[in-house]
Amino acid sequence: MRTVLDFSPLHRSSIGFDRVFDLLETAARAPQQDNWPPFDSIKISEDQYRITMALAGFSRDDLKIEIQNNFLTVSGERKADHIGEVLHRGIANRPFTRRFELAEHMQVAGAELRDGLLTIDLKRELPEALKPRVIPIGGAEKLGSERRLLQGQAA
Structure with a gap:
């Protein structure tokens, strides 16, 4: 439904x-979409996030992480397989592609593969122009001199 x-x-x-x-x-x-490979997405702080993907059997050479047009794409394809006859395959080794749409100003801070878990750290980095600014409030004498200056230019 x-x-x-x-x-x-x-x-x-x-x-x-x-x-x-x-x-x-x-x-x-x-x-x-396909739910494989499984992943967790975690908000660590106001501007830091982490994606952890379960990738048993994949090595660093089998994985590719790309960012293009605010899309983070993680793909993998196992190049090596077991030698011998497989009697039961319970560990998935099929190729995959998983895409995440990122908000503006999100950057990948790093990626690590350890114990079958791929961890991708993300951080929001706002440009200086978008950060909050405090606007100073001038006194009446400053405002009056600016008005006279503007009136002089208008005449």
């Missing part, structure tokens, strides 16, 4: 969030 989401009430009271609404509508319409 699919739930249809109506964002029209939010459109009335918000401006500039069109991209967010588009993402939510796209996510609601998107077909269910």
Whole structure:
């Protein structure tokens, strides 16, 4: 059963969030993707996140991590297999591609493969122009001199 989401009430009271609404509508319409390999996504702090993927049997050489157009793509394909006849295969070794859409200004801080877990650390790095600034408030004498200067330019 699919739930249809109506964002029209939010459109009335918000401006500039069109991209967010588009993402939510796209996510609601998107077909269910493969759940393999399993992963955890964790918010460590206000600007730090971590993705941990369970990749038993994959080596560093079998994996590829890319970022393009705010999409983090993790793909893998095992190059080496066991020697001999496999009697039972319980450890998946099929190739995979998993994509994560990243918010603006998210950067990959690092990636590590240890004990069958791939850990990708992400950090939000806002440009200086987007960080909050304190605007100093001048006194009446400063405001008056600026007004006289502006009036002089207008004349």
